[in-house]
Amino acid sequence: MTNQSAQLDRVFRALADPTRRAVIERLGVGPAAVSELALPFDMALPSFAQHLDVLEASGLVRSRKKGRVRTYRLAPRKLEAAETWMATQRAKWERRLDQLDDYLEQMKEEK
Amino acid sequence: MTSTHGIDPKLDLVFERVVSVPRELVWRAWTRPEHVKKWFTPAPWTTVECEIDLRPGGIFRTVMRSPEGKDFPNLGAYLEVVENERLVWTNALLPGFRPARVTSTCGDDSPNSEETGFLFTAEILLSPQDKGTRYTAIVRHGDEAGRAKHEAMGFHDGWSSALNQLVAHASTM
Numbered sequence: 001m002t003n004q005s006a007q008l009d010r011v012f013r014a015l016a017d018p019t020r021r022a023v024i025e026r027l028g029v030g031p032a033a034v035s036e037l038a039l040p041f042d043m044a045l046p047s048f049a050q051h052l053d054v055l056e057a058s059g060l061v062r063s064r065k066k067g068r069v070r071t072y073r074l075a076p077r078k079l080e081a082a083e084t085w086m087a088t089q090r091a092k093w094e095r096r097l098d099q100l101d102d103y104l105e106q107m108k109e110e111k
Numbered sequence: 112m113t114s115t116h117g118i119d120p121k122l123d124l125v126f127e128r129v130v131s132v133p134r135e136l137v138w139r140a141w142t143r144p145e146h147v148k149k150w151f152t153p154a155p156w157t158t159v160e161c162e163i164d165l166r167p168g169g170i171f172r173t174v175m176r177s178p179e180g181k182d183f184p185n186l187g188a189y190l191e192v193v194e195n196e197r198l199v200w201t202n203a204l205l206p207g208f209r210p211a212r213v214t215s216t217c218g219d220d221s222p223n224s225e226e227t228g229f230l231f232t233a234e235i236l237l238s239p240q241d242k243g244t245r246y247t248a249i250v251r252h253g254d255e256a257g258r259a260k261h262e263a264m265g266f267h268d269g270w271s272s273a274l275n276q277l278v279a280h281a282s283t284m
Contacts, residue, residue, distance in 0.1 A: 090124055095153040097126055097248065103150040104132045104140055 007059065014058035019043070020051050024074065027061060031073035114234055114249055124250040134237040134244040138195045141235055147173070165192050170206040186211070190232070201232040 014020055023037055038048045052072060055061045063072045118125060130137065140146045144161035152158045152175045159182065160174035171187045188206050191199035205211045211230070234249040 092153050093124060093126055093248065093250065096151065097128060099150040099153065100140060101128065101130055103146070104130050104136060107136050107140060107146070108132045 010058040011060060014054050014060055017051070017054075019048075020055050023051065023055060023072075024060060027072060027074040031071050033069050033071050035069075037072060114236060114247070116234075118249060119251075123252065126248040127245065128247075129240055129243055129245045131243040133242075134195050134239055134246075137237055137244045137246055138198075141198055164206070165189065167192060168204075168206060168208045171200045191234075196237055198235040199232065201230070203230040203232065 015024070019041060022040065026032060026037060026040075034045075034049070034052065037052070038045060041048060052061070052063070056063055056072075059075060061072050062075050063070050065071075140150065142163060142165055144163050147161045147163070148158045151161070151173060155178045157176050158173050159176045160172070162170055162172040164170045167189055169189045169192075171189055173185045175183045175185065177183070185202065186205055187200050187202040188204045188208065189198070189200045190204070191197055203211055229252060232251045234247075234251070236247040236249070238245050
């Protein structure tokens with residue numbers, strides 16, 4: 001696996017969880033402190049912090065500590081990478097089927 | 112003709128097309144190496160080899176060549192073969208139904224096979240429509256990478272407007 005692929009896997013793994021997606025959605029509105037992010041979830045803080053670690057390791061979010069408060073913000077470039085991967089898969093199949101359709105016309109004429 | 116198995120929009124890609132050729136011809140295009148080689152790989156990549164043993168457990172092997180001349184082999188096996196109606200194959204199994212490694216990508220595109228290897232099952236359904244053929248291609252994913260990636264597709268489809276908004280917003284932050 002290439003670096004880029006491993007990185008992409010981390011992004012998708014990070015997105016494959018409802019809590020982490022909810023955090024991403026919340027951060028879309030703007031940066032937030034850990035305590036605020038954790039508020040909607042009925043979850044022990046250490047468990048929640050693990051989710052934040054996964055998100056940060058994937059590069060989807062970044063955090064900064066000021067005094068005792070750690071604030072998270074979205075790093076949108078990685079989200080775009082995930083979107084691009086899927087769009088690429090779809091586009092490749094579309095292209096393949098376009099080629100099939102062209103070829104079928106050719107087969108019909110040759111028949 | 113519809114799939115006998117469900118489609119999960121989070122995991123599966125579905126393509127439906129109508130072509131003005133009889134389905135025997137569409138079937139031949141999918142099942143004979145000399146035809147498959149002509150269209151199977153998105154240009155400028157080419158399919159330089161194709162091996163087909165058209166029966167359940169039979170081999171479906173292609174070798175795709177990059178524009179730079181590098182070859183990428185893909186290996187899989189057929190699961191269902193119903194002439195002129197249904198063709199199902201997977202890269203999760205090798206010929207003879209032997210379980211495969213995750214990195215095989217037969218039938219997926221190979222341009223980036225090494226980077227994007229994941230398991231899938233492809234199903235092609237043919238039915239007559241007017242004087243032509245309606246065909247449906249379903250690509251199902253299941254392994255962890257596929258699930259995660261398609262989780263992101265659900266993200267892509269269902270949340271795309273929310274996503275665009277949040278990306279747009281985040282860009283201004």
